[in-house]
Amino acid sequence: MVQAISLLVGWILDRIFGDPSCIPHPIVGFGKAIAWCEHHFNHDSHRKIKGGVVAVCLILATYLLIWGILDLLLFMMQGINLSGSLMTEIPTVIVQSILIFYCLAGTTLIKEVSLVFIKLDQSLDEGRKQVARIVGRDTSKLSAQEVRMAALETLAENLSDGVIAPLFWLSLLGVPGMMTYKMINTLDSMIAYRTARYKDFGCIAAHIDDAANWFPARITAFLMVIASLFLRLRHTLPMHHRHLVKRIYKNASRHLSPNSGWPEAALAMILDCRFGGAHQYFGETINKPFIGDNPRSLTTDDMRLSILINRIAEDLAILCILLIYII
DSSP states (O other), X not given: OHHHHHHXXXXXXXXXXXXXXXXXXHHHHHHHHHHHHHHHHSSSSOHHHHHXXXXXXXXXXXXXXXXXXXXXXXXXXXXXXXXXXXHHHXXXXXXXXXXXXXXXXXXXXXXXXXXXXXXXXXXXXXXXXHHTTTOSSOOTTOOHHHHHHHHHHHHHHHHIIIIIHHHHHHHHHHXXXXXXXXXXXXXXXXXXXXXXXXXXXXXXXXXXXXXXXXXXXXHXXXXXXXXXXXXXXXXSSOOOOSSHHHHHHHHHTTSSSTTTHHHHHHHHHHHTOOEEEEEEETXXXXXXXXXXXXXXXXXXXXXXXXXXXXXXXXXXXXXXXXHHHHO
């Protein structure tokens, strides 16, 4: 029951507030630790080994730190003569709820993606600046269509990375596992690039992230399909695709990543559009295969529909985990 209450409170906090910008965020701390290690160890020879050691040490340290904090908190509460077990568990619920709140990024991502389309309606330059906040690629020369595409690709991919995957690891390993996943994902977002600077140092971190996201990415695509079926039953989404699952499987395999292609393919198939193409990362061109076959122009209606699909998929995931905890 403690886990169910913590998840429900953390999720509600994310829905209300999103990522808090006015208070310290542990993921920012993760980023600073990774940047420090990259600055001090990503040079000279044996970069792959050094990067692997850094990744493994940071991941283990995160799990042990969060597990130690929660275990120490429980030990301290049990050592105090309080009447009733509920009073003993309240501090644990509070701490776990806050950490879950920090780990969920659904609300903030949706706000950022919405702002991309709003800013783009004002000017192309404003749209480029806004989308640069949520993607790692160079956005200075993107067309309006590429700005919209980048935003929706990120929305789909981060439904997995920012919502479903943290919830998956929460259900398996508790809050320490959820926080550890966020460290893995932060490592991937900072050093796992196929560029000259990062391709060796971030190689092990990329493989660890691939393993951590294998199941969540496919679960995310499945939840998006369920969400689309629900919307079709309500006549919110047109029935323009047959064999949706087969088409998602075919297109997901085109992606350079073994995982990112699944949520991206799911959204591309649901919207009947196309993602992918050439992108600039740190001055280098990375050619990503096309996901989907219809190169139509994306619209604000596509953004609204994508956000609705994200919300329904997230709600389904929360409901499933709460049922697991309660049962």
